[in-house]
Amino acid sequence: GAGVSQSPRYKVAKRGQDVALRCDPISGHVSLFWYQQALGQGPEFLTYFQNEAQLDKSGLPSDRFFAERPEGSVSTLKIQRTQQEDSAVYLCASSLSRWPIQETQYFGPGTRLLVL
Amino acid sequence: GQQLNQSPQSMFIQEGEDVSMNCTSSSIFNTWLWYKQDPGEGPVLLIALYKAGELTSNGRLTAQFGITRKDSFLNISASIPSDVGIYFCAGPYNFNKFYFGSGTKLNVKP
Numbered sequence: 001g002a003g004v005s006q007s008p009r010y011k012v013a014k015r016g017q018d019v020a021l022r023c024d025p026i027s028g029h030v031s032l033f034w035y036q037q038a039l040g041q042g043p044e045f046l047t048y049f050q051n052e053a054q055l056d057k058s059g060l061p062s063d064r065f066f067a068e069r070p071e072g073s074v075s076t077l078k079i080q081r082t083q084q085e086d087s088a089v090y091l092c093a094s095s096l097s098r099w100p101i102q103e104t105q106y107f108g109p110g111t112r113l114l115v116l
Numbered sequence: 117g118q119q120l121n122q123s124p125q126s127m128f129i130q131e132g133e134d135v136s137m138n139c140t141s142s143s144i145f146n147t148w149l150w151y152k153q154d155p156g157e158g159p160v161l162l163i164a165l166y167k168a169g170e171l172t173s174n175g176r177l178t179a180q181f182g183i184t185r186k187d188s189f190l191n192i193s194a195s196i197p198s199d200v201g202i203y204f205c206a207g208p209y210n211f212n213k214f215y216f217g218s219g220t221k222l223n224v225k226p
Binding site: 004031033035040041042043044045048055056058059091093104105107108109110 | 120156157158159160161164204206210212213214215216217218219
């Protein structure tokens with residue numbers, strides 16, 4: 001079966017541009033996470049969805065970051081007015097279980113964002 | 117946020133050698149996870165630990181959940197070239213918010 005997919009794999013944006021990053025989780029997975037991974041660092045939690053409900057967005061670094069999962073499957077992470085410090089790999093992960101998460105999170109390959 | 121400190125930051129070893137890395141936290145975690153990440157890919161779960169003192173193996177990998185619940189270690193026995201990658205520890209805080217360490221980069225010389 002298909003794993004978690006993310007698109008685009010690479011995105012170059014000019015400072016100030018808006019970007020939208022897409023995540024297709026594994027079919028039937030209830031939980032979906034977004035992480036930001038800076039070069040040489042571990043992933044940092046951004047936000048968590050259980051179905052279409054965004055239950056935790058405490059990791060979003062600013063109000064320029066917005067995530068949605070309107071039908072409880074595909075999710076989009078939007079970054080408005082991108083800044084150079086937004087350059088990172090954005091990882092999406094999905095999990096079969098609901099909160100509290102006990103099952104494995106499956107990660108996508110990530111979208112590498114470079115803001116010039 | 118929670119800090120997970122991993123050591124060493126990087127390792128250069130010869131094929132066939134055993135490897136040990138660890139992860140410590142200032143806070144108690146109820147679950148410890150170990151992931152491996154290859155270049156250009158997302159992390160892949162290797163081992164999950166759910167109970168203090170638990171020792172779990174997955175092939176050549178063995179991980180332990182520390183008694184204090186503030187640390188964990190991962191051992192790899194008889195390393196092979198495909199073990200190359202970055203190893204992360206992680207744990208959930210408040211159930212859904214997962215924290216990751218900064219990783220241990222493993223290099224294996226054939």
